[in-house]
Amino acid sequence: MFDVKSYEIKQYKEKAHGGNSLKILIAEDNYINQKLLRRMLNHLGFEAEVCENGQEVLDFLNENKVDVIFMDVQMPVKDGFETTREIVETMGENRPKIIALTASALQSDMQKCLEAGMDDYIAKPIMMDILEEKLNKWKPES
Numbered sequence: 001m002f003d004v005k006s007y008e009i010k011q012y013k014e015k016a017h018g019g020n021s022l023k024i025l026i027a028e029d030n031y032i033n034q035k036l037l038r039r040m041l042n043h044l045g046f047e048a049e050v051c052e053n054g055q056e057v058l059d060f061l062n063e064n065k066v067d068v069i070f071m072d073v074q075m076p077v078k079d080g081f082e083t084t085r086e087i088v089e090t091m092g093e094n095r096p097k098i099i100a101l102t103a104s105a106l107q108s109d110m111q112k113c114l115e116a117g118m119d120d121y122i123a124k125p126i127m128m129d130i131l132e133e134k135l136n137k138w139k140p141e142s
Helices: 004-016 031-043 054-063 080-094 107-116 128-138
Strands: 024-027 048-051 068-072 097-102 120-123
Touching: 024 031, 024 054, 031 048, 031 128, 048 054, 054 080, 068 080, 080 097, 080 107, 097 107, 097 128, 107 120, 120 128
Parallel strands: 024 048, 024 068, 068 097, 097 120
Antiparallel strands: none
């Protein structure tokens, strides 16, 4: 049976995001935060892979291409700052856009993220409209 509501949602998502299928990676060690962000992205019409620490991110990027990484700044093994610096150093201009995720909204913390090489910043808790705004801002041009 044809589900009109699902079809309309799919059409809206394709129109809203230009049919652009972003490859997204979530770098987050907290299971609840992983699940919440993934669900929010799904609601916006995107799918995402998840890594639990910076080393997993680097290993994942050796085998996969992504467009955007949502990078928690405090993770075990390698934190978001160290991981970002390594990505910038090894991938250069061909790297994915990196959006910091942190519980701190201080200007000094935002600056630290940018200095590490992150492209943008979202303070937790993540709001749906802010998430959508960042995705639209950093999606690759068609």
